[in-house]
Amino acid sequence: MKPKVYIETSIPSFYYESRSTPDMVARREWTRKWWSNARETYLLVTSLAVLDELNRGSFPGKAEAVEMISSLLFVSIESAIIEIVNVYIQQHLMPNDPIGDALHLALASYHKCDFLLTWNCRHLANANKFGHIRRVNAMLGLYIPMLVTPLELLG
Secondary structure, three states: OOOEEEEOOHHHHHHOOOOOOHHHHHHHHHHHHHHHHHHHHOEEEEEHHHHHHHHHOOOOOHHHHHHHHHOOEEEOOOHHHHHHHHHHHHOOOOOOOOOOHHHHHHHHHHOOOOEEEOOOOOOOOOHHHHHHHHHHHHHHOOOOOEEEOHHHHOO
C-alpha cells in the first residue's frame, strides 16, 4: 500500500509560485519535482479546507492551483476533527485559527496520513514543535503523521 500524503495549501501555492527570489524559486522547483513523481509513489489526499483556503486567496496561478488539487481524494471533515482542532488551540499547539494549521494537522492525524506535506515551517514542518505535537496526539490517541516539506520527500 502506498504511503498516504495529506497535501496542505502551501503545496499547490508553491507549485505556481511566481516570485523570483532564490528561496521562492527553489521551493517552486522542489515542489514541482516532487509532484511530478508523487503519483507513482504516494496516495495523495487533501480536504475542502485546502480548497477553501486557495479560493480565499488572491495570487497568480490560483485557478491552476485549485485545478491541481481537484482531482485528489478529499478526506472528510468529521465532527471529531473540530474537537481535535479545539484541543490543539487550547494546548497552544497551533495558532488560534480553527480553519488554518490546526485543521490541517487534525485532518492528517485523524485520517492516519503517513505524511503532512507543507512548506509551512513555522507551525507545521518544524522540528522544534514536533515533540509537542507528538505528545498532544498521543494524549488524544491520534496517529502522528510526519510533517515534511517536498524537499524531505525527494530522497
